[in-house]
Amino acid sequence: MIPMRLAFFAQCTVLLLALFACSLVSLISWSAIPISAMDAVQALYNMNNDSIAQHIVHDLRLPRVLIGIMVGANLAAAGVIMQALTQNPLASPSVLGINAGAALGMALVSTIAPWFGLLGTSFAAIIGGGTAWALVMLLGSAWRGGNEHGRLVLAGVAISALCAALTKAVIIMEEDQASGVLTWLAGSLSDARWQTFDAFWPFCVAGLLGAILMAPTLNLLQLGDDNARNLGVSLMWIKLGGSFLVLLLVGSAISSVGAIGFVGLLIPHMARILIGQDHRKFLPVAMLLGACLVVLSDTLSRAIIYPAETPAGAILALIGAPFFIYLVRKRTL
Amino acid sequence: MMASRSLPFLLFVLLGLLVANLMFGAVSIPFNQMLEGFQSGNEHYFTLHEYRLPRTILAMLVGAMMALAGALVQGVIRNPLASPDVLGVSHGAGLAAVIYMTFFPTADVRWLPEVALIGSFIAAITLWWLCGQHSSTIKLAITGVALAALYASSVDFLMLVKPLEINNALLWLTGSLWGRGWSQLSMLLPWLLLVPAALGLAKPLNLIHLGDDSAISLGIKANKLRLVALAVAVGLTASCVAICGPIGFLGLVAPHLTRKLVGGRHQILLPSTMLVGAVLLLLADLVARTIDPPIELPAGIMTAIIGAPYFLWLLLRTK
Numbered sequence: 001m002i003p004m005r006l007a008f009f010a011q012c013t014v015l016l017l018a019l020f021a022c023s024l025v026s027l028i029s030w031s032a033i034p035i036s037a038m039d040a041v042q043a044l045y046n047m048n049n050d051s052i053a054q055h056i057v058h059d060l061r062l063p064r065v066l067i068g069i070m071v072g073a074n075l076a077a078a079g080v081i082m083q084a085l086t087q088n089p090l091a092s093p094s095v096l097g098i099n100a101g102a103a104l105g106m107a108l109v110s111t112i113a114p115w116f117g118l119l120g121t122s123f124a125a126i127i128g129g130g131t132a133w134a135l136v137m138l139l140g141s142a143w144r145g146g147n148e149h150g151r152l153v154l155a156g157v158a159i160s161a162l163c164a165a166l167t168k169a170v171i172i173m174e175e176d177q178a179s180g181v182l183t184w185l186a187g188s189l190s191d192a193r194w195q196t197f198d199a200f201w202p203f204c205v206a207g208l209l210g211a212i213l214m215a216p217t218l219n220l221l222q223l224g225d226d227n228a229r230n231l232g233v234s235l236m237w238i239k240l241g242g243s244f245l246v247l248l249l250v251g252s253a254i255s256s257v258g259a260i261g262f263v264g265l266l267i268p269h270m271a272r273i274l275i276g277q278d279h280r281k282f283l284p285v286a287m288l289l290g291a292c293l294v295v296l297s298d299t300l301s302r303a304i305i306y307p308a309e310t311p312a313g314a315i316l317a318l319i320g321a322p323f324f325i326y327l328v329r330k331r332t333l
Numbered sequence: 334m335m336a337s338r339s340l341p342f343l344l345f346v347l348l349g350l351l352v353a354n355l356m357f358g359a360v361s362i363p364f365n366q367m368l369e370g371f372q373s374g375n376e377h378y379f380t381l382h383e384y385r386l387p388r389t390i391l392a393m394l395v396g397a398m399m400a401l402a403g404a405l406v407q408g409v410i411r412n413p414l415a416s417p418d419v420l421g422v423s424h425g426a427g428l429a430a431v432i433y434m435t436f437f438p439t440a441d442v443r444w445l446p447e448v449a450l451i452g453s454f455i456a457a458i459t460l461w462w463l464c465g466q467h468s469s470t471i472k473l474a475i476t477g478v479a480l481a482a483l484y485a486s487s488v489d490f491l492m493l494v495k496p497l498e499i500n501n502a503l504l505w506l507t508g509s510l511w512g513r514g515w516s517q518l519s520m521l522l523p524w525l526l527l528v529p530a531a532l533g534l535a536k537p538l539n540l541i542h543l544g545d546d547s548a549i550s551l552g553i554k555a556n557k558l559r560l561v562a563l564a565v566a567v568g569l570t571a572s573c574v575a576i577c578g579p580i581g582f583l584g585l586v587a588p589h590l591t592r593k594l595v596g597g598r599h600q601i602l603l604p605s606t607m608l609v610g611a612v613l614l615l616l617a618d619l620v621a622r623t624i625d626p627p628i629e630l631p632a633g634i635m636t637a638i639i640g641a642p643y644f645l646w647l648l649l650r651t652k
Contacts, residue, residue, distance in 0.1 A: 090475075139645050139648070139649060150469075150471030150472060150474070150475050151471060151648060151651075153475055153478075154414070154471065154474055154475060154478065154644075154648050155645060155648060157478045158641045158642075158644045158645045158648065159641070159645070161581065161582075161637050161640075161641045161644075162637065162638065162641035162642065164637070165581075165633075165634045165637035165638050165641070166638065168630075168631070168634050169630055169634050169638070172628060172629075172630055172631075172634075173624075173625050173628055173630070186489075186493070304494070305494050310490070310493050310494060311493060314486065314489055314490045314493050315490075317482075317486035317489070317490070318486055318487065318490055321479065321482045321483035321486050322483060324479045324482065324483075325463065325476065325479045325480060325483065328472070328475050328476050328479050329463055329476065
């Protein structure tokens with residue numbers, strides 16, 4: 001028992017160190033103006049002189065890295081919860097339509113009612129994502145707890161296609177507001193500033209804490225609906241509460257940086273391979289891994305066609321889609 | 334007997350949409366002026382002859398060919414959720430076309446249908462290889478959808494990485510008929526040869542529905558027939574995608590609607606599904622052009638707005 005626990009802490013420490021290294025690389029590399037590691041570290045706590053490098057690190061890079069960490073943790077936690085709730089290894093925010101629904105909500109509000117501002121669009125994202133998720137769960141007949149995994153995924157894909165088409169139509173028809181929505185849709189961290197960070201972190205902390213508190217209950221769900229019910233678990237409340245958490249995590253993440261996909265699909269599987277099935281352990285590990293992945297792909301997004309930027313969402317989709325195929329293939333549906 | 338009433342009705346609707354497509358747009362042209370407009374020298378001659386007429390013909394042909402491809406695929410693999418766009422074949426064609434245009438920016442666009450054909454064959458073979466021959470309905474659809482997502486994200490990635498070369502490719506691949514004219518129409522024409530080939534498969538396709546064993550005892554080589562029919566469907570899809578981009582859900586919806594109207598006999602189903610496909614795409618393009626002029630929506634958006642709910646409904650009914 002003790003070595004097991006030690007191993008878990010060792011793994012967490014390694015992941016934390018890895019996250020730290022990724023963040024540092026992201027702070028100092030691929031900049032138009034050379035930044036030394038010294039400057040970067042100094043800019044973290046104070047700016048002793050007015051060097052441009054330190055300003056870049058403090059005003060542009062640092063919020064970007066922090067938001068990347070939070071987005072990665074949020075999406076990974078959401079993926080874990082969704083896979084536990086639906087008992088479906090293919091469940092994730094992007095596959096089951098939450099991303100596309102949130103994008104539609106954002107696009108509608110920011111083109112038709114732009115005076116709502118940042119908070120309004122965040123709520124629009126959460127409502128849009130929630131509507132899409134509810135539709136997918138209803139149409140995919142997931143509430144009844146059937147084991148029709150494929151149906152749920154296909155319902156998600158169809159809802160995604162519908163939302164994406166409506167989003168495109170809205171953007172084309174309201175061209176004045178379109179450019180902002182378009183960059184947002186691609187899922188990029190390039191516009192992440194302290195302002196976004198300030199609006200985002202309370203939701204993020206609340207969501208992640210909620211997820212960790214929920215971990216023991218998620219373990220019970222794995223025993224199957226009937227067994228969980230016999231152990232005195234109220235399935236309806238777990239599913240409602242879990243859905244609410246997912247919406248909080250995903251809605252806040254993608255209203256701050258856009259529709260970044262496939263983190264929620266990829267990371268839970270990687271964490272499960274590392275740690276096993278116990279949610280109390282593999283949920284925190286998934287959060288750390290998700291943070292690493294998003295910070296890494298954001299760094300890559302600056303490097304790949306330097307000095308221009310590729311949205312991190314595009315890179316994640318290129319990594320995530322083959323993995324999706326692999327998962328489909330591995331399972332006997 | 335159902336067909337005897339449905340077919341004249343479809344023809345009538347098609348004719349009405351044809352006239353409407355010529356009349357309406359950024360500028361509406363009244364009917365009698367439209368008729369006169371085809372004489373050269375008339376004030377509307379340029380609009381009608383250079384823009385609306387080729388575009389309308391192209392919409393009819395593309396709609397008909399995509400619907401026919403969908404009917405062939407559904408007929409062969411007996412899977413209600415299948416169609417070239419759900420199975421990722423359309424997006425494979427689109428990816429090949431984008432790769433061709435980004436990496437060889439000086440190359441001739443005339444070869445685009447052939448390049449798209451190669452791409453969609455690779456996509457079809459990949460799907461076959463991933464799924465094997467006897468997969469369940471839903472697994473086949475999910476693998477196709479996942480592959481389509483992979484191709485679509487690769488296209489997005491290429492567009493972001495090579496923004497300069499891509500303008501040309503974007504014009505081709507938005508799932509739209511915008512800016513298409515006589516030259517694109519002439520590129521599509523040779524591929525129309527696949528239509529009689531597809532219609533010729535009607536009778537064996539009926540027999541294959543009796544089950545493989547009965548078909549074989551009636552002298553049909555089931556596997557060979559499948560390969561031929563799928564190859565024809567892939568060719569039809571690729572040539573359309575090379576010209577208009579992946580117009581989603583058309584190949585899925587049109588055969589289903591047609592089956593409701595005229596029943597499942599392929600001799601009637603195949604030609605009727607072409608009519609329905611033409612009607613659907615003409616309608617989608619008309620709505621897309623006239624909903625908020627002078628802004629044009631891609632027709633692919635309209636087909637997705639109709640097609641995605643229909644797909645969900647089919648999914649609910651699939652056992």
